[in-house]
Amino acid sequence: MAAKVLTVTSGKGGVGKTTTTANIAVALAALSYKVVCIDADIGLRNLDVVLGLENRIVYDLVDVVENRCRLRQAMIRDKRLPELYLIPAAQTRDKNAVSPSDMVRLCDELRNEVDWILIDSPAGIERGFRNALAPADMVLVVTNPEVSAVRDADRIIGLIEAEEKGPARLILNRVNMNLVKRGDMLNADDVLELLAVELIGIVPEDEAVVVSTNRGQPVALDGKSKAGLAFQNIARRLNGEQVPFLSLDEKDGFFARLSKVFRSGGA
Amino acid sequence: MAGWLEQLLGKKDKSAEQAKERLKLVLIHDRTDLTPHQLEMMKNELLEVISRHVAIDPSAVKIDMAQDGREQRLIADIPLKPVNARRR
Numbered sequence: 064m065a066a067k068v069l070t071v072t073s074g075k076g077g078v079g080k081t082t083t084t085a086n087i088a089v090a091l092a093a094l095s096y097k098v099v100c101i102d103a104d105i106g107l108r109n110l111d112v113v114l115g116l117e118n119r120i121v122y123d124l125v126d127v128v129e130n131r132c133r134l135r136q137a138m139i140r141d142k143r144l145p146e147l148y149l150i151p152a153a154q155t156r157d158k159n160a161v162s163p164s165d166m167v168r169l170c171d172e173l174r175n176e177v178d179w180i181l182i183d184s185p186a187g188i189e190r191g192f193r194n195a196l197a198p199a200d201m202v203l204v205v206t207n208p209e210v211s212a213v214r215d216a217d218r219i220i221g222l223i224e225a226e227e228k229g230p231a232r233l234i235l236n237r238v239n240m241n242l243v244k245r246g247d248m249l250n251a252d253d254v255l256e257l258l259a260v261e262l263i264g265i266v267p268e269d270e271a272v273v274v275s276t277n278r279g280q281p282v283a284l285d286g287k288s289k290a291g292l293a294f295q296n297i298a299r300r301l302n303g304e305q306v307p308f309l310s311l312d313e314k315d316g317f318f319a320r321l322s323k324v325f326r327s328g329g330a
Numbered sequence: 331m332a333g334w335l336e337q338l339l340g341k342k343d344k345s346a347e348q349a350k351e352r353l354k355l356v357l358i359h360d361r362t363d364l365t366p367h368q369l370e371m372m373k374n375e376l377l378e379v380i381s382r383h384v385a386i387d388p389s390a391v392k393i394d395m396a397q398d399g400r401e402q403r404l405i406a407d408i409p410l411k412p413v414n415a416r417r418r
Contacts, residue, residue, distance in 0.1 A: 210349050210356075217357050224400070246344030253350045257357060259400045
């Protein structure tokens with residue numbers, strides 16, 4: 064096994080990086096891959112709560128780097144899936160406790176053990192981002208269809224290219240299909256034209272994400288919600304499958320579809 | 331440039347369209363590290379140098395930043411005045 068290291072980043076905070084990392088990890092694990100996710104946001108640990116594993120933390124990333132435990136001991140196994148593990152971030156320590164070369168070494172140690180290593184990057188362009196980027200084979204940039212998030216995504220894509228970690232691939236998260244239809248939200252084509260990168264996923268805004276995060280059960284665990292399905296599609300695309308992107312019309316409920324049938328029938 | 335015209339025609343009513351136009355400009359400046367003021371200064375200096383050698387009509391000159399994938403390009407379209415027009 065030679066794992067692929069996938070870093071999820073965004074520049075701007077609050078666009079859904081951690082939710083995205085958790086859900087792609089879950090979706091990959093559900094496809095029977097062996098997955099480890101690493102929370103690289105030292106001091107602001109969050110991937111554990113999104114995955115619902117917060118009560119099982121004993122050791123963290125800094126403990127591994129500072130040799131207080133073995134790598135294996137810091138890997139929390141998610142019991143809902145056959146092979147999903149989390150290495151949590153330290154909550155209280157100095158953020159400079161981990162360096163980019165520590166991350167490279169740690170990932171190299173994991174490479175022969177698993178299929179996918181997912182790294183949840185902190186927001187911003189500082190040390191934590193550099194740590195998350197250093198071992199990456201592939202980088203996903205998460206953004207929302209709004210001006211500040213797109214602007215920061217452009218900055219971060221530039222930095223990823225400068226570090227020769229490109230080309231970054233884009234996840235457009237929290238797309239509100241109704242606003243897009245009304246012309247009050249940037250659509251995927253607009254964002255792609257502005258950023259000039261490859262798209263790997265469009266995730267619709269979905270209440271199911273809030274509910275599932277409340278429960279610590281990522282939406283991708285069951286593929287019934289639209290967001291959950293979108294994350295599963297991203298996992299499949301990461302494995303080279305051609306999966307069509309969600310179209311605007313998929314948002315249409317039963318009645319909208321019915322009225323379309325009538326309209327086309329009557330015309 | 332023709333922004334006001336589009337606005338007049340109602341094309342820019344949609345906020346997404348406005349967001350896109352604003353982002354286009356912001357990204358140009360973020361990527362090139364040039365402020366609109368610096369860009370304007372550069373244009374004027376360029377015109378000054380060119381008009382030292384050939385006759386040009388400054389009002390016909392178009393110098394703009396364009397996006398080409400993830401690269402920015404400075405595109406200049408500078409019509410030269412015909413020789414006989416210069417004699418006047």
